[in-house]
Amino acid sequence: MVTDSTPVRILIIDDHPLLRQGLIGLISTQPDFEVCGEASGATEARQLAATTEPNVATIDLALKDGNGIELIKEFRETYRDLKLLVVSMHDESLFAERALRAGAMGYVSKHEAIRTIVQAVRTVLSGKIYLSQSMTDRMLQMAVGSKAAPFASPLERLSDREIEIFEMIGQGLTSRQIATKLELSPKTVETHREHIKEKLELKNAMELTKHAVQWVLETP
Numbered sequence: 001m002v003t004d005s006t007p008v009r010i011l012i013i014d015d016h017p018l019l020r021q022g023l024i025g026l027i028s029t030q031p032d033f034e035v036c037g038e039a040s041g042a043t044e045a046r047q048l049a050a051t052t053e054p055n056v057a058t059i060d061l062a063l064k065d066g067n068g069i070e071l072i073k074e075f076r077e078t079y080r081d082l083k084l085l086v087v088s089m090h091d092e093s094l095f096a097e098r099a100l101r102a103g104a105m106g107y108v109s110k111h112e113a114i115r116t117i118v119q120a121v122r123t124v125l126s127g128k129i130y131l132s133q134s135m136t137d138r139m140l141q142m143a144v145g146s147k148a149a150p151f152a153s154p155l156e157r158l159s160d161r162e163i164e165i166f167e168m169i170g171q172g173l174t175s176r177q178i179a180t181k182l183e184l185s186p187k188t189v190e191t192h193r194e195h196i197k198e199k200l201e202l203k204n205a206m207e208l209t210k211h212a213v214q215w216v217l218e219t220p
Contacts, residue, residue: 007031007032007033007034008032008033008034008055008056008121008125009034009036009052009053009054009055009056010027010033010034010035010036010054010055010056010057010058010121011035011036011037011038011039011045011048011049011052011054011056011057011058012024012027012035012037012038012039012057012058013038013039013040013042013045013057013058013059013060013063013068013071014038014039014040014058014059014060014063014087015040015041015060015062015063015064016060017040019060019110020038020040022113022114023058023087023113023117024038026113026114026117026118027117027118027121029118030118033118033121036048036052036053036054037051037052037054040063040064041063041064041065041066042063042064042065042066042067042070042071043065043066044064045057045059045063045071046074049075049078049079049082054082055081055082055083055125056082056083056084056085056121056124056125057075057082057083057084057085058085058086058087058108058117058121059071059072059075059084059085059086059087059104060086060087060088060089061086061088061090061095061099062088062089062090067164068086068088068099069095069098069099069102069160069164070102070160072084072086072099072102072103072104073102073103075103076102076103077103083105083124083125084103084104084105084124085104085105085106085107085108085120085121085124085130086099086104086106086107086108087108087110087113087117088107088108088109088110089109089110089111091153092107092109092131092132092135093135093138093153093156094153094155094156094163095107096131096135096139097139098160098163100129102160105123105124105127105128105129105130106120106123106124106129106130106131107130107131107132107135108120108130109132112132154199154200154201155200155215157199157200158196158199158200161182161192162192162195162196162199164182165178165182165189165192165193165196166196166212166215167212167215167216168181169193169208169209169212169213170209170212170213170214170215170216170217171216172213175189175190175193176189193205193208196208
């Protein structure tokens with residue numbers, strides 16, 4: 001429990017050392033905030049979460065040894081009182097809703113982190129959701145069934161697992177390599193590939209690979 005005299009303990013999870021240091025510097029400007037640990041991947045993050053007992057964890061979606069969405073789901077199940085905030089370069093319009101469904105309470109673009117990270121942390125600590133104004137407006141439009149809120153990208157049709165596999169295809173991994181990395185059977189990965197092709201209306205494996213590679217190259 002955080003009291004007036006106890007600093008808010010914040011765990012930083014990001015696979016880029018310079019970005020971790022930047023977040024640590026920004027958070028450390030607040031006298032009531034304390035960075036209790038930093039991790040580059042999911043394994044290290046699990047260990048630190050268990051030993052440092054943070055009040056807030058900032059989580060990147062691309063980690064050294066894992067997937068940020070899956071880590072959010074795990075933390076939400078394990079640490080009921082831990083506030084989870086995504087800080088990522090990934091497209092907010094595509095990933096923010098996924099992150100909230102997984103259990104995060106906010107989403108901050110790394111492009112905006114210098115200006116908004118402190119406000120975002122304080123917002124989620126208060127029990128409220130933090131999103132950019134444009135994403136908030138878009139989600140409200142979707143919630144009321146507005147026709148003004150179409151899919152920002154065809155990729156929004158994909159499930160969390162499908163978009164994870166789509167990204168790995170774009171990184172050049174084979175189905176067998178993807179299966180090994182995700183601890184799935186090759187047959188399951190092939191089934192996901194077929195679903196991805198159907199949802200994105202792609203004709204064959206070549207088109208799937210082409211679109212996946214292009215998306216990875218265009219993603220920061």
